[in-house]
Amino acid sequence: MRAAxxxxxxxxxxxxxxxxxxxxxxxxxxxxxxxxxxxxxxxxAHDNVEAMLRAEKxxxxxVCSPNTFHAEQSIAAFRAGAHVLCEKPMATSGDDCRRMxxxxxxxxxxxxxxxxxxxxPLVRELRRLVRTGDFGELWRVTGLYLSQDVFDPEKYVWxxxxxxxxxxxxxxxxxxxxxxxxxxxxxxxxxxxxxxFHTRRRxxxxxxxxxxxxxxxxxxxxxxxxxxxxxxEDQADIVVGFGGGASGGATxxxxxxxxxxxxxxxxxxxxxxxxxxxxQPNSYVERRLGRKIVRxxxxxxxxxxxxxxxxxxxxxxxxxxxxFRNVIAESWRGMKGETKDFPTFGAGLCGIEIVEAAVKSxxxxxxxxxxxxGPSFDEAFxxxx
Numbered sequence: 001m002r003a004a005x006x007x008x009x010x011x012x013x014x015x016x017x018x019x020x021x022x023x024x025x026x027x028x029x030x031x032x033x034x035x036x037x038x039x040x041x042x043x044x045a046h047d048n049v050e051a052m053l054r055a056e057k058x059x060x061x062x063v064c065s066p067n068t069f070h071a072e073q074s075i076a077a078f079r080a081g082a083h084v085l086c087e088k089p090m091a092t093s094g095d096d097c098r099r100m101x102x103x104x105x106x107x108x109x110x111x112x113x114x115x116x117x118x119x120x121p122l123v124r125e126l127r128r129l130v131r132t133g134d135f136g137e138l139w140r141v142t143g144l145y146l147s148q149d150v151f152d153p154e155k156y157v158w159x160x161x162x163x164x165x166x167x168x169x170x171x172x173x174x175x176x177x178x179x180x181x182x183x184x185x186x187x188x189x190x191x192x193x194x195x196x197f198h199t200r201r202r203x204x205x206x207x208x209x210x211x212x213x214x215x216x217x218x219x220x221x222x223x224x225x226x227x228x229x230x231x232x233e234d235q236a237d238i239v240v241g242f243g244g245g246a247s248g249g250a251t252x253x254x255x256x257x258x259x260x261x262x263x264x265x266x267x268x269x270x271x272x273x274x275x276x277x278x279x280q281p282n283s284y285v286e287r288r289l290g291r292k293i294v295r296x297x298x299x300x301x302x303x304x305x306x307x308x309x310x311x312x313x314x315x316x317x318x319x320x321x322x323x324f325r326n327v328i329a330e331s332w333r334g335m336k337g338e339t340k341d342f343p344t345f346g347a348g349l350c351g352i353e354i355v356e357a358a359v360k361s362x363x364x365x366x367x368x369x370x371x372x373x374g375p376s377f378d379e380a381f382x383x384x385x
Contacts (some may be wrong), residue, residue: 001332004028004056006049006073007064008036009211011087015062015114016042018325022332032214045154053080060335062128063087066164068212071096078107079170083335085112085328089176090348092166094356094371097349101374111345112331115180117263118343119326120281121297123185123317124306125273126265131187132385136271139374141182141240141248144264144277145174150234153201158213160204160230167359169232170197172284175252176351180343181265183350188242189361189377194367195358197233200255204230238358239367243377282317305384346380349373 001024005012008031008222016026030046033044037045046052053061053076061077063070063086071091074084084104090113093096104111117123127133150157151259159165159173166172171179183189205225206216239249246267256262263278266288276284282297295301297318309326310318327343334342353371361368374380 001025001335002027002056002059002060004030004052004058004068005040005043005062005064006058007087008032008040009064011253012040012062012064014321014324015064015328016040018328019062019320021177021325022329022330027058031235042172049076053077053082058082060085060332060341066158067092067166068164071100074100074111078103078109081109083110083112084271085114085331086348087114088348088351089166089172089346089355090352092172094349094353094373097345097352098374101345101349110331110335111348112334113343113345113348114324114327115177115184115343115347116324116327117177117181117278118184119309119323119330120278121299121302121306121310122276122295123181123282124282124309125302126276126284127185127187128303128306128385129274130185130267130269131383134271135267135269135273138186138242138244138246138267138269140186140266140268140273141186141242141246142266143178143182143248143250144262145178145252145256146259146262146341147174148257148259150201150254151257154205155167156204156206156209156212156228158211159232160228161206161213161216162228162231164213165207165232167232168236168355169230170234170236170252170254171339171355171358174254175236175238175250176355178250178252178263178265179351180347181263182267183377184347184381185265186246186267187240187381187383188244188246189294189350189372190240190354190370191243192241192367192369193354193357193361193373194239195236195361197362198235199232200234202230204228233362236358236362242348281319281323320333340382341384344375344380344382346375349375350377362368
């Protein structure tokens with residue numbers, strides 16, 4: 001695949017590395033400035049998306065820019081005849097997500113979301129066990145996504161700039177991964193949500209460093225920085241209800257010291273349950289009445305359709321980059337019409353609609369129903385037993 005990358009930050013570099021590992025070619029990079037694109041060091045440098053699309057005609061565009069740009073950049077790529085692999089969150093509103101889906105349909109192209117944690121072999125194994133009834137009817141689904149990413153009060157990220165992130169911070173930056181994982185594994189849609197939001201550190205100071213984006217609106221301070229009143233949540237506590245009757249909840253937080261990316265998924269059903277941690281992705285605890293069993297990753301135990309996700313022999317760990325590479329590979333296969341089992345734009349819209357319901361719930365102090373206005377759940381989260 002001839003790939004173009006929009007964005008020149010950390011996650012764009014992850015995409016570039018994995019594109020190379022999959023045998024693709026990064027033909028172009030679009031930066032906020034031409035200098036940023038040139039500093040990326042791979043592909044031809046551009047500072048204009050439309051001009052890049054006309055000049056390079058890529059097969060696929062990897063959108064790795066701030067949230068607010070995802071919709072228009074993806075739509076431009078579709079109009080130019082490219083497929084799109086978009087970073088999460090898909091967009092900053094359900095309306096924009098639906099416009100992206102319409103643009104993909106009109107162009108006859110495929111859109112995918114970089115839900116990288118789906119790519120772990122044991123996530124695939126747990127999905128198959130849950131969906132084929134090994135744990136019985138689901139009762140409880142709980143977990144966490146705890147990060148220390150913005151714990152430092154001196155840290156400023158572009159998400160703090162008004163208008164770049166959307167109506168949510170913690171749920172958009174971290175929570176959509178957890179929301180996707182629990183629906184992907186369970187095969188059940190989240191239909192309602194009660195959310196409580198907190199903003200623990202309201203004031204942040206922009207100083208123009210790497211990854212902070214352009215100067216935001218705010219109040220200049222004596223050090224030459226700009227003080228910004230950050231009004232979005234950095235901690236979200238949610239209670240969710242699933243189709244079929246399962247329920248549970250999670251805390252999503254960007255201020256948890258000592259937790260770079262602590263993602264936990266725990267489920268109970270009428271026959272048993274399990275616990276899985278992203279920081280220890282090569283094992284999970286299977287629970288049955290009166291006993292716990294630690295299941296290590298075993299490629300031979302995976303079903304044939306999932307065995308390819310284990311790129312190293314048993315007894316060797318799979319890591320974050322392996323999982324991410326699997327998701328890009330599967331998305332590319334989807335773009336070639338070889339599979340439907342990848343993180344679809346329908347799944348991306350589903351996550352945005354859950355966050356929109358959470359924002360509504362937090363503002364009203366009551367439970368909110370999740371809008372279901374996109375493809376059916378089975379289309380968004382396809383599964384073949």
